[in-house]
Amino acid sequence: MKQIKFVFWSISSSLVVWLSSHLGLAVMALPPINDTPEEILRTEIIIDARSPIDGKLLTPVEYAQLQEKLQVSPPPKLSQNLRQTVFLLRLRKVLLQVFPFLDL
Template sequence: MRKSMRFLVTVSVITLILLSSHWEVAGMALPPPEDTPEEILRTQIIIEARSPIDGKPLTAAEYAELQAQLQKAPPPQLTTKIREQVFLLRIRKTLLQLFPFLNL
């Protein structure tokens, strides 16, 4: 009887220690009270942005204008001869992958 009582007390103490230490960890996992909840952030309209180029703050109109400029394809900077050489090299690479025994 004495052994079972001692065992019960020991198990109870260990359980209380483990639970109390777990509660502290659970309390530390909460975000700070000044954090805005994600549900509220999702409903807010974003009116400012940052430039994807240099990270400077932009207004919504400036950001839209910059995005439109970035969507336009820049003029080709390589000469026609160089572009043709690159094209031929890509064809050669593809042929060598398909037919490795060719001596191109």
Template sequence: MGRVKARKAIQLLYLIVISATLVVLSSYWGSAVIGLPPPEDTPEEILRTKIIIEARSPIDGRFLTAAEYAQLQAQLQEVPPPKLDPRIREQIFLLRLRKTLFRFFPFLNF
């Protein structure tokens, strides 16, 4: 009886050692390849020093020169004055106020 238990304990120990070895080796197997960027990828340091001389329009996607792009960005930065009817503005304000009140007082039904 003692030999059977000893043999089973040794088999269990072998199984644990082999499986742990396989897990450790398989985890290190492809890890060196995963950390490297693809060879055709241009490094970020080189891309930062590159001078951009053409761009695409954010509106329709056509190509623009640098001057046209700067002019378009300046036009987009200007905020036009609001052209909303004052009654509609008041309705929007009241709806936002109602929504806020419902967060604090959900039991109110108005």
């Protein structure tokens, strides 16, 4: 009985697959015809750019200037006292990892 059910289901599923492939249904896995292939898109030169700060459209020259400005890091604005406190906290952390028995 199990063998008959198996044969019935395998024949039924084969028929459904065969009928659906021969009914002229479009394959959904293919991209649309008017879609530009990725190989062509890779060779295109992008002349429009957007600012990473506010998303405004920029010319290539403006974009290059903005990238240069972003590469330069601003000077630190922390006070000397705060920088020394952070340094001491980091030093304390290292010392406690090396000497866990210290009571700091």
